[in-house]
Amino acid sequence: MVAGQGDGVSIVRPPRASRRAGLPDATVARLPEYLRALLAHAERGVETVSSDSLAAATGVNSAKLRKDLSYLGSYGIRGVGYDVAYLVQQISKELGLTQDWSVAIVGIGSLGHALANYGGFSSRGFRIVALIDADPAQVGETLAGVTVEPLDVLETVVRTRRVSIGVIATPAIAAQDVCDRLVAAGVMSILNFAPVLLTVPPGVDLRKVDLSLELQILACHAQRRLESPATPGRQEVLA
């Protein structure tokens, strides 16, 4: 599960809203998974993969995988499979990972620390160019090569370093303010880790990660397992 919908655009609108370019949301959400598996294959020197084996490596149905890839174009070779290197290239391009994105993380508590140190960001073309915190005690510390700066330089930093993605890891209470300031400074993509609903003007892309959400879903399933001892639990592996 992922993704509540809701086009920001309003007013009448013709029968069917235009998909920006193609690519269903569900597909986009799986591309990073495929990419990771492909990179792992490439590292092992594998040159081609079939949809079946790539599907096995990512835990999805192979028909779904083929359909996902077919949205990118017909890159497979019948009877053979897909060229690993080429597919890596195509998916990276589609995800916009062939260019670098400048990221600012606001809120350097333990989560902010973890995000700054997280290898998965820097390894994929996300360049952390600023760490910002309101607490003077944090300011000055250096993390992953970047020095923590105070909140009041946010606007300057966003503009001078051309920040295109803002990550909010502040306490809930501060999140909307930080968000507003990021948006006002020109950031169009925001990732929110604070447990609050943020609002942004139309055109700004806002996504949210809730660290306790999956834990609560696990608890819900566990609860149900306790209540109906007959039904065998089911295995879940999800994107």
Next chain:
Amino acid sequence: MVAGQGDGVSIVRPPRASRRAGLPDATVARLPEYLRALLAHAERGVETVSSDSLAAATGVNSAKLRKDLSYLGSYGIRGVGYDVAYLVQQISKELGLTQDWSVAIVGIGSLGHALANYGGFSSRGFRIVALIDADPAQVGETLAGVTVEPLDVLETVVRTRRVSIGVIATPAIAAQDVCDRLVAAGVMSILNFAPVLLTVPPGVDLRKVDLSLELQILACHAQRRLESPATPGRQEVLA
């Protein structure tokens, strides 16, 4: 989006497989969100909410909210709305948050630190009863009142402290091994933060969180914004 499907049961099977108890996956994924908003309302002393106002507070369509709540039973009062305290109670029960769950976190790197300190866990009935790390340098440190223990006590700890949920925050390379050991020790619910596909026996509930996934989706949208300057971006707020 959430949840790949796939009932464990196999063989012929009558026309429609039985839903374990009700509750669509998409609904379960939203309940934590509703719960948070309801708790915020309760704190402000609000006693009843309409589906419209609760929907506004959580960023979902009000019809969807009513349908979600109707799966739990008919707890609303027509012409009035829902009783906040009662709804909190019902959702908590459904999510299994009325009882405590013992959680073990394995892998105390910066992410493990962040998870251990994250208030959203302990505040919802998730009791962190063990922190485990393979690195002797980490062992002995105390975090959020719990002391980090070495990897070889994993099985003992899981059994003696009745761990029901395991959180894996190790490097990718160690994750499957840790997962196997958790399962062998009797853990039936696992939350994986490591960027690899884990496999578990049927009956074990495995979920995954990928910290860089949402960032990659943001990049994908940003990329598309660059490519087709005409189309206005759309606002996204998701579960």
Next chain:
DNA sequence: CGGTGTGAAGTTGTTCACAGCT
């Protein structure tokens, strides 16, 4: 043959619109 690409069927989730309760 082996494996991709895809129409068509099936399933799940969302939204509308309104009957019916309070």
Next chain:
DNA sequence: AGCTGTGAACAACTTCACACCG
């Protein structure tokens, strides 16, 4: 009057199954 609960239409996503190609 106001707001819930829900059937029915709609839309999105998944899976099947097979034509077709290398």
